[in-house]
Amino acid sequence: MTEPSPVLLAANVVATAAPILLASLGETLTERAGLINLSLDGTILLAAMAAFAVAHDTGSVALGFAAASAVGGAVAAVVGFAGVILGVSQVAVGFVLTLMCRDLAYFLGNPYSRIQGPQVPPLPVPGLADLPVLGPLLFRHNAVVYLSLVLAPALWWVLYRTKWGLEVRAVGEHPEAAYARGIAPRRVQMVCAVVGGALVGLAGAAYSLALKPGWGRPQGAEGIGWIALALVIFGGWHPVKVALGAVLFALLQVAGIPLQEAFPSVPAQVFQVAPFPLMIFTLLFMGLSQRESVERWAADRTWARRLVRAFRGAAPRALGRPMEGG
């Protein structure tokens, strides 16, 4: 490798960001339709375990990914069924599933603990992979990373440029009005839950088959689901801003590695909690920027107004509220 190390570090950020992008963008789609799937953290683990186990037993990485997305979709379908069809609290169901899926993953994954298994092979894009800087940065990754890279613009295009996306947003805003216009809100919500959940499942596979290959207790993906959920708020439910947040987060994670090497006496677990105060601070920043007093303060300062406006993002109005009647 003759490339300067900043490029390699940046390429590492791109790879690290892949599962976070998949999970947070999947959840963005689900929440845009008005449904909260709080089960992300457990889903990612269960999907990671399923991906590794299936890939190990069949020898096919592709089947591993298929299993992971099926698991993610199935868990989301439970949340959707309970929340949308039965009208049970989405937060309650999601939270129970988070805990249960994690334990289920540990229980079912026990025989696969700490063993060798297949990994996703890198898939350099012919022609583009040899470009200076851009080649190693973007085009020498595996297929999951490519998927994560195109997902944000794709989701943006779907949500803001297609009829179906318009309907998804309409359902998240006001399901009763969507119903009055011939849309089936519950069906849209179920579809968004399952598709979003499948993406979350892929995030799990991206850990156990690529980024942190193998299965164990702990796997190393613990806590990522919560980060992804917070990123959706941070990004104001807008796919591009959510993606930026995910990349930013991956950057901080990668930047943390040298820091960890500088303090070898401090256990790794201490560094692993670093993202969480950061998460609280970003949410605090978001929360405060919505306050009227801050808004008024920013009104007279151009830069502050721009900053506040850039972070402004309203939650879908019907988020977490099932449709009435119909």
Add this chain to the structure above:
Amino acid sequence: MRIRAFEILVAAGLVLLFTTAVLLLTGAPPLEAFALLVRGSFGSVSKLARVLTVWVPLTLCACGLIYTFRIGLWNIGVEGQVILGAVGATWALRAGAGHLPPGVLLALAMAAGVLLGAGWSLAAGVLRTRGGVNEIFAGLGLNFVAQGIVLWLIFGPWKRPGVASMSGTVPFPPGLWLPNFSWGRLSPVALGCAVAALALTAWLLGRTRVGLFLRAVGGNPRAAHLLGLPPERYLLLAMALAGGMAGLAGGIQVTAVYHRLIPAISSNYGYLALLVTMLAGFRLGPVAPIALFFAGLNVGSVQLPMALQLDSSLSGVIQGASVLAVLLAHGWDVRRARRQA
């Protein structure tokens, strides 16, 4: 949420089916596993003592959660509040050892646990009331931070002389342990705390203004404000009560169970207590028996790895499945009733 007996029956059937399926999936004999769970938890007096030792922190945390659920808060930070309680108790014992009589010191350690637990909970509460941060994310983030603090303490300022390790801080001298019953490893003081918490919660919620006000603020904060209540103050009160009880649970883990600070001091009891409260339909009445059921599962599953080469997380699967099944059965029942109306 009032759950009917019929719903419980359906849910129990679902859980049994699901667990059996999971066991068959791993190739384990289901009947043997179930028998092991029962024998391992309620099979002998000493095992019962162990179950009650788990029941105490679960009940304490669940009692605290009743306050926060009453006011409509998802106090997921309860896990971190247990941890901080344990840190507070350890700190008091370390600071006071040799200076104060053991009885006084133990009482102070408990008080320190309560205070730190309540403080950690108030942090999440203030983030919510003043900073507009959803309490789920604030609490969850603080849980991870609390875990980080414990690891830092164990590997840093409070490390064992010589080499720091995951086995925790130096154990306290037996003079600073809460005494046990003669018939098993269970502290009567701990048991008393849990029973007192149940009684206190029943009284506060059922017979005083606090209970009514929490319900009013939880039901409609804006209306409560217009009717002359200060919603923010009651939100913080509920958080402090929950955090205090969780902190007490943490203090008990240190003084009565582990006699030192270990990385896994909270043993996930906070999260588990959330499940207990949900399964209880957010009401106090069923908390004690459900906590006993969950504690039995936890203790019973300890033997699974040795006897059947299964992971002990089976207990978590059953606990989660129970709550999920009840939520689904209840939701289904409510929907059916609504459709017939």
Add this chain to the structure above:
Amino acid sequence: MHIVLDDIHKRYGRVHANRGVSLEVRAGTIHGVLGENGAGKSTLMRILAGYTRPTSGRILLDGDEVRWRAPAEAVARGVGMLYQDPMDFLAMTALENYALGRRWVPPRELRRDLEARAAELGFTVHPEMPLERLTVGERQQLELLRLLSLGVRVLILDEPTTGISGVQRETLFAALRCLADEGRSVLLVSHKLEDVEALCDEITVLRQGAVSGRAERPFRTRELLEMMFGEPPAVPRKVGSTPGAPIVSFRNAWATGGRSGLRRCSVTIREGEVVGLAGVEGAGQNVFLRLAAGLNRPYRGAVEVCGAPVRAYRWLRQQGVAFLPAGRLEEGLVRGLTVLDHFALGRSRIPFLDPWRGARDRAEEGIRQYRIRGRPETPVEALSGGNQQRVLLALLPERPRLLLLESPTRGLDLESAHWVWEQLLAHKARGATIVFSSPELDEILMVAERVLVFHDGALVADVAAAETSVAELGSAIAGRAAPPPPSPDVSVTAVETP
């Protein structure tokens, strides 16, 4: 299209919202459906529009029986409805709202279509503007255009004149007349006599879920009133008084909130006055009330109540200031708590005492005095709207100094509304000052001594009730000092006679 509703019944649990309603609308006519709030008008219209399924009964369009499974089916057959709570999407642009629920059309083409249709009816549209920045009237116009573009031949409008300005009302009525002349059938649902009388060819009156009468032009107001109420209810009498010392004073106050906030407001209200606040919804009246109640703070200027700059709401409450919100279950009462619980709340402040001791007597007294149909153990959400309002009134302090009321009779039938006013004016007779907002100018003129008119966040008129009229207030609400110029709808007439 010729519409027949035949023996429609609708039950919600124990509530019988429609009891065998039959109705016929001829093609090309405007048919009024008149009745008090809760008479079953909205339910009936939702059934015709396919949003709600009837328990029994038939719908016939041009003689064919139809059974809707969803509102979209009704639209496909040419029946469209403007709902009372707007069925639109606030976070989306006008164009996106226009596009939702139709075949995909390139946005540029759709925009041209929208603008052309708007020009035809004399409407103004802002295709790229998010709906939350439009007025209720503009949103209504957009929804009307959308339904017309889908080929709707039967148009149902549920209380379309609530919350819109006088000018917008004129524009709307002109457009409806024009649509009827083109052969469409229009159903106008309202509880306001003047709307229905001004526009309709025929009227069906509903009362307590059943048809209580029909009428054709020319209408006799007395007869319509009798069909609506049985005996027309007695009007509460104004209590005269001489204003005392200032109790509320605004000095150049600015505040945010509502649609337009409040700007540069200076006014003084004296003890013993009854002041009505008029204006289109969100024009500043409610911000005014909330400022006086200490629930909102001015960011510029000053507000003084009871002789001191406003402090927290709880402090003002102790001074005898009471605030009554418009949203009863949204802001006034707590779902899940009983009537008794509400009486137990908010009296003594000692946290560890039994709150219910003594509350039962007060609750039973309140229930008797305010004729609340319910028991102390009834959860408040199980009460009807009128009874919820009575609970709120019973919870007011016994001798208030200042009553700040947001639409105190919203959603009540006329009889209940008059009864409520009797109780409130009794407070006034004991020396209370009353400041209230209302969307009904008639109500304001009936009870207020003085009227403040708000337009777009500014106080535009301050007149004695005895010296003004509905017409004058109406034009002030629309932002004009003088009555509106004769024809704001020239473009419509131009379309009619090409």
